[in-house]
Amino acid sequence: MSRASNIxxxxxLATLGIGLTWLAQYSSAPRIAADQRLIDTRNLLDLLAADSYDNQPLEQPLPLENTKLENSTLLTGYRASKAGKACAVLxxxxxxxxAGAIELLIAIDANGRLIGVKTLKQSETxxxxxxxxxxxxxxxxxLSDKSRTELADAGWALKKDQGQFDQIAGATITSRAVINxxxxxxxxxxxxxxxLLGSPSHE
Structure with missing residues (x-):
């Protein structure tokens, strides 16, 4: 067999291998994306009771990208609803x-009461x-089950800052950042x- 034939x-063979690899990746991409969505859903929605909403909150993000607040920045938000009526905001x-940025998920019910807080990313000690x-x-x-109507703004601080909350032992700065x-x-x-809550759906 000539050298040209071998080449x-x-x-x-190389082209065939590349083609098969691309085909395998292309055909598995929807499954991988679906699996990732499921992981994201579990990670982001487990602050809410499963029977408290009936929509898909992550498919309808609120337009809050990089909204700067006094001590933090809102990256995004989601609205949970049941029977067309908003019941919570994430x-x-x-x-x-x-040690660096902390990302939190903060769930608030329609009455302004804190449902819960979850840490999504951190690089603390x-x-x-x-x-x-x-x-x-x-x-x-x-922190859960608190609201601004029952706890004055001054109360949203560590006890060492004349507020209402204990700190994580040895982590004053971290604790203060989360509360703020x-x-x-x-x-x-x-x-x-x-x-944030929008108008009730009439569909």
Missing amino acids: AILVL LRSKTLGY PGLGARIADWPNTWLQD ATHDALRYFDGHRQA
Whole structure:
């Protein structure tokens, strides 16, 4: 067999291999995307009781990209509804902790009461501030079920700052950042309640 024939065969095999690889990736892309959506859904919606909403909140993000607040930035938001009526808002918030950015998911019900807070990303000190990433998280659960109507703005602070909340042991800056970001989210909700909740659906 001539050298030219060998080269042609190699080129053909390489082309065939590339084609098969592309076909495999192309055919599996929808499944991979669906799996990722499922992971995202579980990660972002587990603050809400499964029977508390009947829409797909992640498919209808609120236009909040990079909304700067006093101590944090809102990255995006989602509205959960049931029977066409808004029941909760999820706000994805970014704040600065001790070692870097902390991303939180803050769930607020239609009455302005905090449903819960979850840490999505963090780079805090292992064994100290990094404990905010534990799930479920006892310290974060202590923030739940609070609102601005029952707790004055001054109360949204650590006890060492004359507020109402304990801190994570050895993680004052982390604790303060999370409380401030949560307070920011509640204040934003109160100031933009109608836009965040929208109008009841009549469909």
